[in-house]
Amino acid sequence: MSRIDPFDVAIVGAGIAGTALGAHLARRGLSVCVLEAEPQPGYHATGRSAAFWLESYGGAAVLPLSRASRDFLDQPPANFSARGFLRPRGAIHLARGGGEDAFAALPAEATTEPLDPDRLAALIPGLRPEWRHGVAEPSCREIDVAGLHQAYRASLVRAGGRIECNAELVAARQAGGGWAIRLADGRELRAARLINAAGAWADRVAERCGLAPLGMAPKRRTMVQLRVAGIEARRLPLVSAIDGSFYFRGEGAHSVWLSPHDEVDSPPCDAAPEELAVATAIDRLEAVVDWTIEAVERKWAGLRTFAPDRVPVIGADPDCPSFFWYAGQGGTGIQTQPAAAALARALFLGEPPAGIAAGIDPAPFAPSRLR
Ligand SMILES: Cc1cc2nc3c(=O)[nH]c(=O)nc-3n(C[C@H](O)[C@H](O)[C@H](O)COP(=O)(O)OP(=O)(O)OC[C@H]3O[C@@H](n4cnc5c(N)ncnc54)[C@H](O)[C@@H]3O)c2cc1C
Incomplete structure (x- = not known):
């Protein structure tokens, strides 16, 4: 041996x-x-x-870790990396009419600003009118x-x-x-x-x-990459429902990443996406925007593991x-x-x-x- x-x-x-x-x-x-x-x-x-990287994500105990990591991710020491790992993205928390009270759950320490419906519609092309309420979190970044x-x-x-x-x-x-x-x-x-x-x-x-x-406890989360027609997706912010039912963001000129924000108990394993979760994600997206979905380009799932x-x-x-x-x-x-x-x-x-x-x-x- x-x-x-x-x-x-x-x-x-x-x-x-x-x-x-x-x-x-x-x-x-x-x-x-x-x-x-x-x-x-x-x-x-x-x-x-x-x-x-989203300052408001993960709860109060995690926020100091996220915040303290930000500058390192943006401008790491030269002996670690010659370039930073963050790219501008921006985030919008979204609610239907009547659901805006849920914005109160965003941590007070996170830097957010309310968006009026016109601004919202300009930032998210094809947004359906019932999604009238938005709060921006401009500091959101994409991580390499x-x-x-x-x-x-x-x-x-x-x-x-x-x-x-x-x-x-x-x-x-x-x-x-x-x-x-x-x-x-x-x-x-x-x-x-x-x-x-x-x-x-x-x-x-x-x-x-x-x-x-x-x-x-490992919990499965599903991601889908969709090809969408008629919009320039590259600059789409991270758009996240304040009720926790989905998020999506631009990925390339005509593609978006979408998740139904699922959290399904799983044994530790090589997690795979379930068709129902993919279909749920697409249903939820279609209730938010009027885009034409041309294809599912990729789908995957992973396990997010939590202490009690x-x-x-x-x-x-x-x-x-x-x-x-x-x-x-x-x-x-x-x-x-x-x-x-x-x-x-x-x-x-x-x-x-x-x-x-x-x-x-x-x-x-x-x-x-x-x-
Ligand atoms: C769909 C999804 C979206 C996410 N989005 C974000 C995000 O936007 N921002 C963010 O900050 N985080 C995000 N996360 C969370 C983030 O990915 C995880 O918190 C992080 O990757 C956990 O890293 P880890 O090293 O603990 O686990 P892992 O990357 O899973 O590494 C653990 C490793 O241990 C190995 N291992 C297990 N048992 C043994 C053994 N007995 N012997 C040897 N090796 C073993 C495994 O093979 C594995 O490679 C997301 C996660 C998922 C699934």
Whole structure:
């Protein structure tokens, strides 16, 4: 049975979470090995997102992470990336006549401005007249997710870290003050500490390590790319129903990305879109705009994984200090990543949150709240 060298840290999962935290720790001089079950990193949630940064999204506990990440995403340090990862998009929260009271649920801290019906109609061509109420969130941006994930992987590798693909952790036990980890192909690995960044599989990984789960729930979300006629879609903002029934945004000259904003409980798996969800999404779009839909160009689904209180889980397991949770990133794991990873680094190293995570209270994220 072949062995891999002992590491200071083994990280399970090479999505955006595992690679970002791995890059931070490798840059601090720790030897890091990121284990990824799939043949390539980013195959699951990270490769399937809607790719937007929206300050009001994700709830009050997440907002400080989103906000603190914004400047890094826009203008990252030169030693991380020569270019930024954000592009202008803008967002509009939309309501039918009578539904406008729901705008009160937008977090007061987010920068929003009301739109009158004429302005709304100008921004969303073909908008049906019953959708009369809109609130703009101009700071919304599109994120180059693939570019960001690649930059974290490059940063990790430059700092001497390693990413092992086709490396599924199937079991791990505490041994000799660290972890003895067994992979699906029979290889073994030793690491002083273990980080669980396994996305939808976070609870399963904990159980494979002999620890109790925290109740992490993967939920399927469907996305559809439609070709539409008669409008210039490229500049369409992110348009999101305030009642949570859909969102869509421009993608290319004649295409839009659309989601029915579904959230269906799922076991951890290679999520696939269901026809009913695709049909529901199209029905809802047709009730909002009068566009001609020419084709479904692409459809996909991914799992957004939530703790029971929908707040990310960042910190050491209360029953096992050498096992660190970095999971439950829900629907905001891309837009929060720079600050969340900086916070996770501080907690992992036992330091006060610094840099872009300075001032962020780690308490709401503690795994102990869930046991
Ligand atoms: C449809 C959709 C739209 C979204 N839109 C946005 C958005 O607009 N903005 C935003 O900020 N966020 C968005 N998100 C959320 C974002 O994509 C996630 O929060 C983020 O990608 C989570 O990253 P992760 O690294 O935790 O998980 P993942 O990317 O799923 O990575 C976890 C990895 O762990 C690996 N793994 C699991 N078990 C093992 C094991 N035993 N051994 C080895 N490896 C293992 C998996 O193979 C996987 O690659 C969206 C998500 C979806 C699904």
